[in-house]
Amino acid sequence: MKTIVKITILAIWTIVFTSNTNAQTQIVKKKTETNKVSGKCEMCKARIEKAAKIDGVTKAEWDKKDKTLTVTFDPAKTNMDAIGKKVAAAGHDNDKENATDKVYAKLPGCCQYR
Numbered sequence: 854m855k856t857i858v859k860i861t862i863l864a865i866w867t868i869v870f871t872s873n874t875n876a877q878t879q880i881v882k883k884k885t886e887t888n889k890v891s892g893k894c895e896m897c898k899a900r901i902e903k904a905a906k907i908d909g910v911t912k913a914e915w916d917k918k919d920k921t922l923t924v925t926f927d928p929a930k931t932n933m934d935a936i937g938k939k940v941a942a943a944g945h946d947n948d949k950e951n952a953t954d955k956v957y958a959k960l961p962g963c964c965q966y967r
């Protein structure tokens with residue numbers, strides 16, 4: 854009888870421990886980081902956020918006043934370097950990479966921040 858009780862307790866403990874570990878893994882999966890991104894207006898905001906939303910990114914928000922892009926992403930799928938590259942390719946200088954003169958020249962006049 855005592856053995857059965859011990860096994861039952863062990864089984865319950867194992868289930869609780871295992872599910873708890875899974876829950877922790879899910880939380881660790883997402884990461885939020887910021888990147889300084891140059892820009893001027895609402896059009897820039899839309900362009901920057903669209904460019905930042907690559908595979909693995911769940912949230913991207915650019916603050917016009919602080920010039921800060923806050924991104925929430927899955928670190929197993931992407932990173933800030935890859936996101937910064939995409940934003941630069943859309944015409945916006947940032948901490949990770951600057952836009953080329955060619956891409957920058959194509960931005961609408963109201964968006965020329967340099």
Ligand SMILES: [Cu+2]
Binds near residue numbers: 963
């Ligand atoms: Cu703009």
